[in-house]
Amino acid sequence: MVNETLARRYAVAIFSLATEQNAVDRIGTDLQAIASSIEGDALAHQFFVAPVVARETKERVLTAAFGSRVHEVALHAVLLTVRKRRETLLPTIVSEYRKLELESRGAEVLTLTSARELDGREVRSIAERLEKLYDKKFEVKQVLDPGLIGGVRILMGDRRIDGTVSGHLEALARTLFATN
Secondary structure (H helix, E strand, C coil), X not given: CHHHHHHHHHHHHHHHHHHHCCCHHHHHHHHHHHHHHHHCCHHHHHHHHCCCCCHHHHHHHHHHHHCCXXXXXXXXXXXXXXXXXXXXXXXXXXXXXXXXXXXXXXXXXXEEEECCCCCHHHHHHHHHHHHHHHCCEEEEXXXXXXXXXXXXXXXXXXXXXXXXXXXXXXXXXXHHHHCC
């Protein structure tokens, strides 16, 4: 929770600069690209979070790798995490930035978890119903979990609707054990 709060502060500052420079999408994309590059390679991740590696060395490597390819605000945000020894916050900062980006457009993430991949028509149908019901725009993210057996689990911010077979079985088990 503390890390999320701290990451949110960084994300708000970055988002503010991005808004001033009219580059919200570009900076968000660049932050995601940097974080994905670092997190996607085990050696790069170890180097990035290692406390024994000098900050100057990390800054030099990051500038050489990303300096001319990403927006300067994105690069300097990552360099700031290095200077403040907050490298481990980068994925959370990117996530918080993404939330701010969605909020600015009046949207929210809608996570649909199902046992099988839903086709486009099913996804649109669910999203449209929820948009009407909650008067919000949603950006849909699909997650596959074969353990759900069937049905769909919907996550909208802090709201959860569980229409899965495994969810119903768990609820039934809780009810049966509660009566004993």
